[in-house]
Structure formats: structure tokens, C-alpha cells
Amino acid sequence: MTIDTLWYTRCPVPTASGIAHGLGTLAHAAAGAGLDFRILQDADAATALHHFDHQLPGLIREGGNVPALAARAAGAPTRLIGLTWVDEAQQILVAPTSDITSAADLAGRRIAIPAWAADGARSFPRAMALHGFSSTLALAGLTLADVVVVEVDVERTPEVRDSADLDRSDPGRSITTAGVAELRAGEVDAIYAKGARGRDAAREHGLRVAVDLDSATTPHGRVNNGTPRPITVHQQLLDDHPEVVEDFLVRSLDAAAWAATDLEGVRGLLARETFAEGPGVADAYGETLHVGLAPTLDAERLDLLAVQEQFLYTHGFLAGRVDVAAWADPAPLERATATARRTALPAGVVV
Known part of the structure; x- marks a missing residue:
């Protein structure tokens, strides 16, 4: 199947990619490769279901680790390309x-x-x-x-x-x-x-x-569904358009860098992303939320995701085991980190 669309989906939680989407910059990752850019949340119900099974070839997903691990355990051809950790008032x-x-x-x-x-x-x-x-x-x-x-x-x-x-x-x-x-x-x-x-x-x-x-x-x-939170990509998108995956990560890193400079702007975006009121965002994520949104694939986060994998398998949420280390592909994030522009917001962006 030829990929003609970059699909993006996220959960209603704090993510750098969600902030990049809110700022209007994510679509550029698709445009540079001549792909359409679509949000899975705007699709019909049958297509939107891929948020959970990740069986859509052009999809990048940032969200809870329960669906991501369950999809991988069920055979979805995904790769783990980043992990974030945002404490979120458990x-x-x-x-x-x-x-x-x-x-x-x-x-x-x-x-x-x-x-x-x-x-x-x-x-x-x-x-x-x-x-x-x-x-x-x-x-x-x-x-x-x-x-x-x-x-x-x-x-x-x-x-x-x-x-x-x-x-x-x-x-x-x-x-x-x-x-x-x-x-x-x-x-x-x-x-x-x-x-x-x-x-x-x-x-x-x-x-x-x-x-x-x-x-x-x-x-x-x-450790729970959102801690750590994975970014996963369908293997075909990574194989056919590695530059799109890299640019997606660059845009996310740029958004994380901007977030570190504008706590109130981040809170405004996250109130919409999380379906919460302003006070709930401020209470849940505190004064340091905006400085820790950039994804990594460091050993500590991979180990913590493995803790979640063990828990989910033990309690019957996974069809089989997931080797977290083997699932991870650090190359796209390494390239994106090396080339991230961390630029200012585009002219005309209003938060």
C-alpha cells in the first residue's frame, strides 16, 4: 500500500506533539514529503479505531502506553521512537x-x-x-x-x-x-x-x-498509562518516509523548546487538549510541566516502560509479551535531536 497521508493521533494529555499541532506546525512534516496531513480524531469511526490497534500504515501516535503495548503485543507492526514523562496528578x-x-x-x-x-x-x-x-x-x-x-x-x-x-x-x-x-x-x-x-x-x-x-x-x-508515554510509528511509514518521521520529531522538539519559555501559553493549549478547565491544568501539572516535554529513549524510561509491560501482561491486558528494548528504534530521535531547529514560533501564531 502506498502511503499518501501522514496520520497523527494523540490522547487528551500533555504532549510536545500535541502542542506542535496546537501551534499549527505539525502539518509541515507531511507537506515536505508531498503527503496530506490528517488528524485521526477527525476521521470516520472505522479509521479512528486505529488509535487503539495502530494498523494504519501512515500513522504516528503519541498517547497512553496501554493501547500502544496492547497493539504491539497483538502484532501491530509498530516501532517505539520516543518516550516522555510528565507527572500528571495521580x-x-x-x-x-x-x-x-x-x-x-x-x-x-x-x-x-x-x-x-x-x-x-x-x-x-x-x-x-x-x-x-x-x-x-x-x-x-x-x-x-x-x-x-x-x-x-x-x-x-x-x-x-x-x-x-x-x-x-x-x-x-x-x-x-x-x-x-x-x-x-x-x-x-x-x-x-x-x-x-x-x-x-x-x-x-x-x-x-x-x-x-x-x-x-x-x-x-x-508508572502507569501515561508514565512513561510512548510515541509509536507504523513500520511502513518509517521505512517509506523516514524523513517525515524525523521531521515530526523535530517539530515536537521545537514545540517542547518553545513550551519551556511560555508556561501560560502551554496551559492555554493544554486546557483544550485535556478537556479541562484552567485551574485543573495548573493544579495537575504544576509550575514545571513546560520544561519536561521533550521525548527521549534513555535507559531509565525504557526500564520504566518495561515495568508497565510486566504489569499489563500479568493482569491480562496483553496478548503476549513485548520486548521493550527490541521494540525501540532510537535512530529517528537521534537524527531529529541532532538537527532540531528549536526555532521561534512562526509569524502569526496566536496561542
Whole structure:
């Protein structure tokens, strides 16, 4: 199949490529090679499904590692070309009157775990909650065997859509805060939430943070769907148009460099990217978000992704094992880093 379009997809999270898209610079990576540039979120439902299975030859994806690892385990011909790490307010939330104030207090309590979705890739809300609670319980020497798991309803076939097409009240945003209704109804004692939407949900519903994983544990204990976050590319695009993949990474590195100079501009873009309100973005990502968006493939991040791979395989999210080191191809990022222009914003760009 001849590739005539560079497809791009991302999750509603902080990414350098998402910022580059917001600034209007990503399309240049396709134009230089005579390719069309399209956002997967704008495609029909059948095409948009490739966000999860990565079976579209012209696709570059930056997003959660659960779908990326599940796709690779299922045989998708992808390569890992970058990893980012942005701590994004991973928290255990409880009702305002709850007596749970620490990880140890979770012993014997009911925790909300989203039900399985249509497949492992789309069951990322379940994976996030399981790993978040596992890491929290480990702080007190506990495991999932020490709590009561209550499955809560979840969208079985989540869709990817552009933030511009979503109303702020769209329930699709709640995938990062599953179980809020059950917590408010007293059916569970604690939920896992993350990111700007997690902060918004806590504020909107008067929920209390019982455990803040970002401050309570090490990077190993904060490994989850978005930490680390992979950039993956279909092998055919890498084979047929390596210069496009390199330019995509250059544009992302340029965006990360710009982000380091403009915290408020980054927050404005991320409010749209994450479907969150301004205060949620500021609370979730703090004052240093904008200085750590550039991707790498260093040994530490690869090791942390391998921790996630082990967890996902153990808990049934992967069809087989993924050799993270063999999956990674550092060459495109090495070339992009060597040639990145790190230029100022194009004339006329308004954030």
C-alpha cells in the first residue's frame, strides 16, 4: 500500500506533539514529503479505531502506553521512537467525610475498578486504576488482595475525538475519573483519578485527596498509562518516509523548546487538549510541566516502560509479551535531536 497521508493521533494529555499541532506546525512534516496531513480524531469511526490497534500504515501516535503495548503485543507492526514523562496528578480520591487518610487505611475497603472494555487496548481505564491502586497499596505493604474490588461501569468502545468537537460537559472526559458517581453514592470508598480532569472532578464534587502518588512514591511507583508515554510509528511509514518521521520529531522538539519559555501559553493549549478547565491544568501539572516535554529513549524510561509491560501482561491486558528494548528504534530521535531547529514560533501564531 502506498502511503499518501501522514496520520497523527494523540490522547487528551500533555504532549510536545500535541502542542506542535496546537501551534499549527505539525502539518509541515507531511507537506515536505508531498503527503496530506490528517488528524485521526477527525476521521470516520472505522479509521479512528486505529488509535487503539495502530494498523494504519501512515500513522504516528503519541498517547497512553496501554493501547500502544496492547497493539504491539497483538502484532501491530509498530516501532517505539520516543518516550516522555510528565507527572500528571495521580491520586486516590475519597468522600469528604471519609476516614481514609493514607494507603494503610485502604485495607478492607471497597475500591472502584472500571470493568473490562471491548479489548485490552480500550480497557486502559481499568489498567490505570489497577496500577494506581497497586502502587498506592504497596506504600503500606498491601496488595489488591487486601481490598474489595468493585467493578464500575465504563464505556466499552471509547472513541477518540478532537477536543474542538467536544463540549466541556461531554461524559467522554470521565475515563480518567471512573467511579465518581459510585463514590458519591457511597457504593465504593475510594477511586483512582489522574490528570487535570481528576483535579476538576475533585473540585466539582467536593472529593478529598487521600493519597497523592506524585509526592508519595518514586518514579517506579508512578508508572502507569501515561508514565512513561510512548510515541509509536507504523513500520511502513518509517521505512517509506523516514524523513517525515524525523521531521515530526523535530517539530515536537521545537514545540517542547518553545513550551519551556511560555508556561501560560502551554496551559492555554493544554486546557483544550485535556478537556479541562484552567485551574485543573495548573493544579495537575504544576509550575514545571513546560520544561519536561521533550521525548527521549534513555535507559531509565525504557526500564520504566518495561515495568508497565510486566504489569499489563500479568493482569491480562496483553496478548503476549513485548520486548521493550527490541521494540525501540532510537535512530529517528537521534537524527531529529541532532538537527532540531528549536526555532521561534512562526509569524502569526496566536496561542
